[in-house]
Amino acid sequence: MSITNTTLPADETYIAPATRLRQLISQEGVCVQAPGVYDGICARVAIESGFKVMYQSGAMTTAARLGKADLAFASLNDFAQNGQMIANIDPRIPLIADADTGFGSPPNIARMVQVYHQSGIAGFHIEDQVTNKRCGHLAGKQLVDMETWRARIRACVIGRKAIYGGSDIVIIARTDALAVEGYNAALERLVAARECGADMGFLEAIETEEQIKNAVKVLAPMPLMVNCVSLGKTPWFPPEVLGSWGVKLAIYPGAASKSVLHTIRRAYKYLMETGKDDAEAMGLDPKGFFSVMGLQEEVAIDQAAGGAAFANFNNSK
Incomplete structure (x- = not known):
């Protein structure tokens, strides 16, 4: 595990990352921004930029570690090892990690929660797609039945309760039902997750201002998270606007990765055509x-x- 927070003031009170995350998302009228990070460079720049929370996207972790599309290729170890590295660069910045469908049956899901906690991850989201899942902004998604969904959330709660010494790790219930069964069905799934012990709701690919405002109302007191995917199905709303609607957290999974892809393409094209490294002109030795x-x-x-x-x-x- 990296030891990098050596410059912390000696009198700074330690706050567990999960507890810090809970404090941040409990602020009245504030929507916390969490940029997508998938490696140490992204995490360092996110911290340097002043973000208070980071988000480890499953899609981008799969792309960065495996060079694969978001089609359930990544394992628990892929996610947890990457998360451990990122979360411990600066434990004062909580990391939320994708947990896909939980990596198996209820016992596997309970173990996932414990592994994430041990890795220093502050919160995670688990979804109601079938095991052979796909990105929430792609067509053709399939869902598990409601009882399987409830069992997944219950398993998360059981796993958290079994952690020696206790844990505040935040359980975020994600549903992809909007595209499959409709908006009302998606809300029913999040309400069911709330009743089973989830801490936050995540209605993937939510489409309108009205849907967001209504979801905040229906799910209360459980807060809502919104996924801001550029060129995805959810419109782009400023964080201050989302906060005024009662949204507590906004994640931006592709904020770095898509920009990096374009930058690398340009740099390699320049290198191929000229034999020169265009990074020299940017002035970073x-x-x-x-x-x-x-x-x-x-x-x-x-x-x-x-x-x-x-x-x-x-x-x-």
Whole structure:
């Protein structure tokens, strides 16, 4: 596990990531933004940018780790290992992670909750698609029956209760029923999840302002999360507007990954055509890049321990 938060003030009170997440999403009239992160670089830049919560997208984790589309290729280990790395870069920034359909039967789901907790993940969402699931903004989704859905949420609660010492990990119930059974059926599934112990609702691919406002009302006191997918099925609403409607959390799974894809395409095209690295023109030397990755913190550890490996480091490039 990475030890990177060495510059924390000695008198700063520790707050568990899940507890911090609960505090953030309990703010009146505030919709917290959680950018999609899928690797250490994304996470470092999200933290540098000042975001208070991060979101590990299942689709983007699958793409980054496996080079595959979001069609249930990634395993619990893929998600948890990636989440552990990201969550522990700075535990003050809670990480919400996708949990797909829970990776199996109720005992597997309960284990997933415990593995996520042990990894430092603050919250997760679990969905009601069949095991062979797909991205929520693709056509052709299939759902499990209502009792299987309830069993998944109950298994999450059981898994959380079984964690030694207790856990505040946030259980987010995601339904994809809007595209399959309609809006009212989707709300029924989220209400059922609330009754089984879920902490937050997530109505995937929600389509209108009216649907969002009504969902907030119907699900209360359970808060609502909205998924902001660029060029997806949900319209783009500013976070301050979502907050005024009562939405507590907005995730942006593709905010970095799609931009990175375009940037890499451009850079590789330039390299192929000219033999040059266009990053040179952007002015970030190796030391500058590694500084974003926490280089100064590692130097501080060496100096505090009496090491001399970086004695002349600040005078070099």
